[in-house]
Amino acid sequence: MTKQGMVVPVPEAAVAVPPNSAPLFQYPPPRAAPGVAVRKKCLQMGAGAGRIGGWVESMRASSPTHAKAAAALAAGVEEERYAAWMVKHPSALAMFDQLVAASKGKQIVVFLDYDGTLSPIVDDPDAAYMSDTMRRAVRSVAKHFPTAIVSGRCRDKVFEFVKLAELYYAGSHGMDIKGPAKGSRHTKVPIHSNLCPCILSGHPKILISLCLSYVCGSQAKGGGVLFQPASQFLPMIEQVHDSLVEKTKCIPGAKVENNKFCVSVHFRCVDEKSWITLADMVKSVLKDYPKLKLTQGRMVFEVRPTIKWDKGKALEFLLESLGYADCTDVLPVYIGDDRTDEDAFKVLRKRGQGVGILVSKHPKDTCASYSLQEPAEVMEFLLRLVEWERLSKARPKW
Ligand SMILES: O=P(O)(O)OC[C@H]1O[C@H](O[C@H]2O[C@H](CO)[C@@H](O)[C@H](O)[C@H]2O)[C@H](O)[C@@H](O)[C@@H]1O
Numbered sequence: 375m376t377k378q379g380m381v382v383p384v385p386e387a388a389v390a391v392p393p394n395s396a397p398l399f400q401y402p403p404p405r406a407a408p409g410v411a412v413r414k415k416c417l418q419m420g421a422g423a424g425r426i427g428g429w430v431e432s433m434r435a436s437s438p439t440h441a442k443a444a445a446a447l448a449a450g451v452e453e454e455r456y457a458a459w460m461v462k463h464p465s466a467l468a469m470f471d472q473l474v475a476a477s478k479g480k481q482i483v484v485f486l487d488y489d490g491t492l493s494p495i496v497d498d499p500d501a502a503y504m505s506d507t508m509r510r511a512v513r514s515v516a517k518h519f520p521t522a523i524v525s526g527r528c529r530d531k532v533f534e535f536v537k538l539a540e541l542y543y544a545g546s547h548g549m550d551i552k553g554p555a556k557g558s559r560h561t562k563v564p565i566h567s568n569l570c571p572c573i574l575s576g577h578p579k580i581l582i583s584l585c586l587s588y589v590c591g592s593q594a595k596g597g598g599v600l601f602q603p604a605s606q607f608l609p610m611i612e613q614v615h616d617s618l619v620e621k622t623k624c625i626p627g628a629k630v631e632n633n634k635f636c637v638s639v640h641f642r643c644v645d646e647k648s649w650i651t652l653a654d655m656v657k658s659v660l661k662d663y664p665k666l667k668l669t670q671g672r673m674v675f676e677v678r679p680t681i682k683w684d685k686g687k688a689l690e691f692l693l694e695s696l697g698y699a700d701c702t703d704v705l706p707v708y709i710g711d712d713r714t715d716e717d718a719f720k721v722l723r724k725r726g727q728g729v730g731i732l733v734s735k736h737p738k739d740t741c742a743s744y745s746l747q748e749p750a751e752v753m754e755f756l757l758r759l760v761e762w763e764r765l766s767k768a769r770p771k772w
Contacts, residue, residue: 459737487710546635548688642673686717
């Protein structure tokens with residue numbers, strides 16, 4: 375269980391908590407203190423000494439398991455800070471009973487990030503396997519609740535890792551969604567039309583405008599909906615991927631990953647002395663692509679289309695597809711570890727509905743309300759959810 379006494383370095387803020395955000399429950403845990411630093415979502419593209427220092431700090435902060443962080447951890451420098459953070463973002467395991475009590479009369483819908491949430495972070499992105507026990511836990515969850523994986527990886531790749539056909543998948547940071555038929559209330563009824571499902575269902579304006587601008591929805595094989603709001607960026611992403619591979623091949627340890635609608639440039643295995651060179655290379659390639667933006671994940675640069683679409687939008691899209699748009703009888707539970715998951719946490723805050731759980735052993739500015747330390751705790755939480763649901767079905771209703 376939670377090691378509350380752990381001492382940790384403090385990475386730069388991922389996002390600030392909106393000052394007037396609505397409480398998620400009647401008994402919300404305290405929010406992060408006002409005035410927390412705000413990280414710009416898109417990284418500055420300019421050069422200059424100040425910026426270079428900022429880049430290195432930001433790159434370092436993107437993985438608190440960095441050697442210096444570990445040293446700080448051993449030295450016990452930030453113990454109190456971690457304890458204070460845990461008061462604001464209590465363990466979802468410790469708060470389990472209150473969490474499930476809030477779901478009374480509501481349908482729980484589970485959203486799970488992949489890397490760092492279902493699988494431990496490892497050096498080689500191609501070897502980020504999830505354990506069989508975790509797979510069994512996720513399968514059980516999906517038996518009881520609509521469940522979706524929301525990942526920065528390309529959808530096919532994350533499916534190869536997860537291997538569960540009973541889930542919905544949103545790959546490429548939500549830009550490639552294979553979800554249920556629109557408004558299906560989890561019945562998985564296939565749609566029988568070639569028309570865009572967003573238009574068919576009278577989807578909110580934002581999606582309709584996306585439908586008109588991009589090739590987006592179609593019937594997915596085996597029923598359900600395939601939604602790809604960035605499909606017009608495919609050729610550009612291919613080009614950028616190839617340029618990045620070519621440009622960065624002289625940097626030992628750098629790895630460029632094609633995630634279909636976005637590209638990841640990993641620096642986890644790059645010597646820190648080469649980080650700035652690598653960052654400059656990425657920036658120089660992107661200069662020719664103003665329609666692409668650069669964000670940062672855990673020891674990785676993420677190159678993404680500038681469209682207003684992210685994991686938060688994917689969460690909303692999936693909820694609507696399941697028939698829970700603007701409903702009060704739904705409780706989305708989103709578990710993730712990355713900066714990109716903050717978009718989903720923010721959506722939950724804005725809706726004043728749902729449970730955002732950040733997976734982290736370190737204090738981070740986050741819009742999530744709760745925390746879990748690592749994938750092992752995520753698994754424990756999922757299994758408890760299944761057991762609670764099983765028992766509540768067996769319990770007589772008075
Ligand atoms: O949204 P996610 O499912 O969390 O995907 C985000 C990125 O995850 C992967 O990279 C991260 O995990 C790797 C394996 O543990 C690790 O080596 C890397 O440093 C992490 O950044 C994935 O490879 C990326 O493509 C995803 O964008």
